[in-house]
Amino acid sequence: MNQPLGQKYETVIGLEVHLQLSTRTKIFCGCANVFGRDPNTQTCPVCLGLPGTLPVLNKMALEYALKIAMALNCQINPLIKFDRKNYYYPDLPKGYQISQYDKPVAYDGHVWMTTVDGQTRKINIKRAHLEEDAGKLIHDDRSNSSLVDYNRTGTPLVEIVSEPDLRSPQEVYDYLQALKLTLEYLHVSDCDMEKGSLRCDANVSIRGAGQKIFGTKTELKNMNSFKAVRTALEFEEKRQREVVSSGGRIIQETRLWSEEKGTTVTMRSKEEAHDYRYFPEPDLVPFDIDDALIEEVRRSIPELPRQKFERFVGEYGLSEYDARIIVADQHIAHFFEACTKLYVDTKKISNWLNGPLLQELNVRKMGFSDIKIKPEDFIAIIRKVDENVLSNLTAKETLKQVLDTGKDVAAVIRDAGLAQVSDSSALEGIVDELIREHQNVVGQIREGKASAIGFLVGQAMRKSQGKANPKMIGEIIQRKLSAKSDA
Numbered sequence: 001m002n003q004p005l006g007q008k009y010e011t012v013i014g015l016e017v018h019l020q021l022s023t024r025t026k027i028f029c030g031c032a033n034v035f036g037r038d039p040n041t042q043t044c045p046v047c048l049g050l051p052g053t054l055p056v057l058n059k060m061a062l063e064y065a066l067k068i069a070m071a072l073n074c075q076i077n078p079l080i081k082f083d084r085k086n087y088y089y090p091d092l093p094k095g096y097q098i099s100q101y102d103k104p105v106a107y108d109g110h111v112w113m114t115t116v117d118g119q120t121r122k123i124n125i126k127r128a129h130l131e132e133d134a135g136k137l138i139h140d141d142r143s144n145s146s147l148v149d150y151n152r153t154g155t156p157l158v159e160i161v162s163e164p165d166l167r168s169p170q171e172v173y174d175y176l177q178a179l180k181l182t183l184e185y186l187h188v189s190d191c192d193m194e195k196g197s198l199r200c201d202a203n204v205s206i207r208g209a210g211q212k213i214f215g216t217k218t219e220l221k222n223m224n225s226f227k228a229v230r231t232a233l234e235f236e237e238k239r240q241r242e243v244v245s246s247g248g249r250i251i252q253e254t255r256l257w258s259e260e261k262g263t264t265v266t267m268r269s270k271e272e273a274h275d276y277r278y279f280p281e282p283d284l285v286p287f288d289i290d291d292a293l294i295e296e297v298r299r300s301i302p303e304l305p306r307q308k309f310e311r312f313v314g315e316y317g318l319s320e321y322d323a324r325i326i327v328a329d330q331h332i333a334h335f336f337e338a339c340t341k342l343y344v345d346t347k348k349i350s351n352w353l354n355g356p357l358l359q360e361l362n363v364r365k366m367g368f369s370d371i372k373i374k375p376e377d378f379i380a381i382i383r384k385v386d387e388n389v390l391s392n393l394t395a396k397e398t399l400k401q402v403l404d405t406g407k408d409v410a411a412v413i414r415d416a417g418l419a420q421v422s423d424s425s426a427l428e429g430i431v432d433e434l435i436r437e438h439q440n441v442v443g444q445i446r447e448g449k450a451s452a453i454g455f456l457v458g459q460a461m462r463k464s465q466g467k468a469n470p471k472m473i474g475e476i477i478q479r480k481l482s483a484k485s486d487a
């Protein structure tokens with residue numbers, strides 16, 4: 001029956017995230033787990049599903065799954081079991097996927113996230129389980145045929161299923177960022193959506209504001225970036241609202257997101273949904289997860305982003321804003337912390353790091369892990385500013401050249417002649433020129449307009465390509481014009 005909904009709707013979203021684990025070998029055989037090799041070169045009878053072969057669980061895949069479980073604050077099943085999920089598709093040579101049904105590695109966890117407006121939200125995790133990836137179909141338009149590459153078959157995956165706790169496409173985006181960051185800190189995957197190492201299906205429904213029961217959901221697939229997930233959900237929540245507002249009914253179905261068209265289209269409805277006929281995988285015994293293993297894995301978990309964020313705010317007195325930027329990349333966090341061992345003013349470090357250094361990286365489209373600068377060099381530049389050898393401007397230029405050339409700071413300053421000019425006769429010359437060139441400003445200064453001095457100092461910096469000592473320039477101007485201060 002069609003329940004009339006109120007004018008206002010609430011959106012309800014739950015996500016299924018698939019993560020490829022970066023183990024050396026595949027989950028149930030010894031084939032290399034590598035991306036980008038020639039098709040069908042990384043296969044064996046086990047991952048090709050040939051008769052008579054037996055799977056053997058990769059211990060590292062299990063340890064990675066446990067790491068993820070712990071980082072997501074999950075309960076860990078003391079006994080885990082694998083099940084066959086049966087369906088036919090050409091990229092699945094066995095005709096079933098080995099997955100986990102009723103005894104997943106982990107259940108009942110949560111992730112903390114920060115929304116765009118700075119609020120902290122807890123998103124519950126329903127379960128996380130291990131399974132194997134399928135192969136890849138390649139559709140070749142020229143020959144009008146489909147080809148299959150089995151290199152990906154048997155790649156270890158962890159599927160992370162959230163509770164339907166998310167309430168907007170933007171919140172989904174923020175959750176994905178938080179989840180990805182935690183996973184990156186664990187070093188269990190390269191978390192690269194473009195390579196398909198991280199994939200996300202989104203379940204979405206709407207309900208009338210204040211309504212307790214959930215509405216019928218649709219499942220969205222085929223989004224290739226976090227932005228695409230957000231856009232697809234924005235489209236779909238609008239579509240559902242329009243259907244319901246005009247007296248229609250949402251049908252449970254899987255819909256494919258089309259990036260080109262900017263719409264979701266029906267892939268299959270509930271009636272066509274698979275019955276996977278799950279049953280226990282007879283070739284793998286259930287596994288005991290004993291305390292010793294759990295302890296071993298727990299010891300391998302590094303400080304996670306949320307704890308690091310809190311520590312950086314508490315220990316180094318960073319603003320939440322600065323701490324968030326620094327913690328959002330573990331290489332930056334590491335660099336920052338190395339700098340604090342060399343220099344006491346942590347606020348200044350974070351200003352130079354989140355400002356000029358990150359700007360330089362943006363310009364170069366480089367990641368923090370690619371850069372050559374060492375914490376010692378970075379701090380040396382900041383010290384040169386403290387010592388008035390560099391101005392802010394020449395310090396930025398020094399930073400740029402250190403990044404470009406990998407030379408040390410002293411050599412860059414010397415070779416590029418960046419040191420501040422504090423030689424008073426040179427500075428007097430500059431000021432004399434300026435007085436000649438800017439008679440009207442000089443007049444203003446004589447009348448006591450102090451801000452006009454700033455203008456001349458700026459001109460002096462310009463004339464000297466940022467190398468004049470601004471404090472000395474100011475003093476010389478004052479002396480020469482014996483200006484009255486209006487302070």
Ligand code: ADP
Nearest residue numbers: 012013014015162163164203204205214215217
């Ligand atoms: P199914 O049995 O249909 O696969 P699950 O209970 O396993 O459903 O949930 C799959 C995903 O769908 C989970 O991420 C869950 O949070 C989400 N989900 C379940 N019900 C809804 C709903 N009514 N609206 C939005 N998302 C939902």
Ligand code: ZN
Nearest residue numbers: 029031044047
């Ligand atoms: Zn294999």
Ligand code: MG
Nearest residue numbers: 016126161203
């Ligand atoms: Mg499900």
